[in-house]
Amino acid sequence: MGRDGRVHHRGIEVTGAMRGVVALAALMTPVAIVWALDALSSPARLELYLRANVAMLWLWIPITLVALVSFLVARLSPWQVRSSLNSMVFSVLELLRPLVASAGIVIAAIATSDVRVALVGSFAVIMAMQTSRVTRRWWYSKPVTLDALGAFVARRKMTP
Structure with missing residues (x-):
């Protein structure tokens, strides 16, 4: 609850988390389609992707x-x-996130020596890294209002 007990701050966290999940799903769906088309085309391709995933x-x-x-x-x-x-x-992890993601792709490319696997992995990392940017833009374009968090109900109860 808020400082005065009328605003449910956990509601903001749940709304933000749901927006992040939706943004991640929307961004990663094209990656999953490309991965499925390439990896499931033959057992040898699937083996390459599995080797890359284990390395990452x-x-x-x-x-x-x-x-x-x-x-x-x-x-x-x-x-x-x-x-x-x-x-x-958390600040160190946030700072190192792009470097760690890129290092994972480099490791996968070295482990498989396959250009398509490296490109699909790079595509996945780029899309995943855009999730915070998309969520941030979404959050500030449609912010959660106090009324959406229960302040409207609390104000109605206070009026005589």
Whole structure:
């Protein structure tokens, strides 16, 4: 609840998360179609994609585990710990995200030596990196109002 108990701030977080999920799904659908058409064209192509995915996961899983543990600690800790995690962990992960994503594609390209796999992987990374930009534009073009979060109901109850 808000400082005065009338605004449901978790509603803002849920709305933002849903917008991010919708944006990611919209951006990644073309990638999934291209991947399916290429990877499922033959067993050899599918094997190349699986090899590329395993190579990328060796880089991305440890970083993802750090992020998940940090989110869990932030969710269960007081605001002082959340503030420290924001400045020390999440900001560094956000800064390194493009580099780590690019490194994953380079590792996949080296592991497979296949141009199409590298191009589809690059396409996936580019689309995934655009999710925050699209979500941010969507958020500020259609912001969540206080009325949408319950302030209208609270104001109606206050009027005599």
